Amino acid sequence: MRVVFAGTPEFALPALEALIAHHEVTGVLTQPDRPSGRGRHLTASAVKLLAAAHALPVLQPTTLKDAAARAQLAAWNPDALIVVAYGLLLPPEVLRLPRHGCINIHASLLPRWRGAAPVQRAILAGDVVTGITIMQMDEGLDTGPILLTRELPIGDHDTCGSLHDALAPLGAAALITALEGVAAGTLIAHPQAKDGATHAAKIAKAEARIDWSRDAASIERQVRAFIPWPIAETGLAGEQLRIHSASIVTIKNSKESETGSIIAVQDGNLLVQCGQGTVLSVREVQKPGGKVLAVSELAHNLDLVGRRLG
16 A cells, blocks of 8 residues: 655654665655754654665655645555654644545543543543544544544553553554454444543643642552653742652551641652642652652752652
């Protein structure tokens, strides 16, 4: 099958690699180069770098409403346009262009978690399963009919990063299976369920701030959901403290303290009072500009018991 690929971040790479191995990739769409790093140098997307390594033609429009961009896309003559975390809306003219339409890999089990941050929202909500949906795109936000799905359990220690690493190859394999069925006419898309739709809004950096009045379970999910970005954070003695690893603990016969209070340093962990009488054990932290530290290193020359985070 002749395909054009549209994607930008590392999450999209397994899908592009699979398409290169199994189909004829006639062109690649990706976001324009962006400033990155401390020097703010223009940096190519992960997808652009992979496309260049395979000598694939690359187009980086700021919008697909541009007639010249659509003309180039039409010249590539795709049977299908494959979209994976591309970052630009596809106008109706583009959606109608390929013979088999535009096919998207979405990192959730639709209709749950339509939108920009499905993996983070699934962890925050305490979902026990997520997955991949291969869908035919329409003009709505992740509302198109479903070709197939693949489930993936969410483990107690999974972070956004670990789930992304597992979902990316799962999506690539599911895509190849779906394209085989589409080409053979044996896989027919079906409408999404009318019930159970939720919106996975884009993550705002302000959401990383920890509210210690919440229960320990929800804060522990916040820590896992925001790795590798934006990293859950609090304050200690007027300074930002990022939390990279934490777990829920049960303290018997303990007197409940003010939320955010460090009630003990135990086995190298900070025990922090949370809401509803719950306690969070913090294992790894990071101060501004520093490396990730075990709490034992932070507490080496610092009396932390009785201090309050927040």
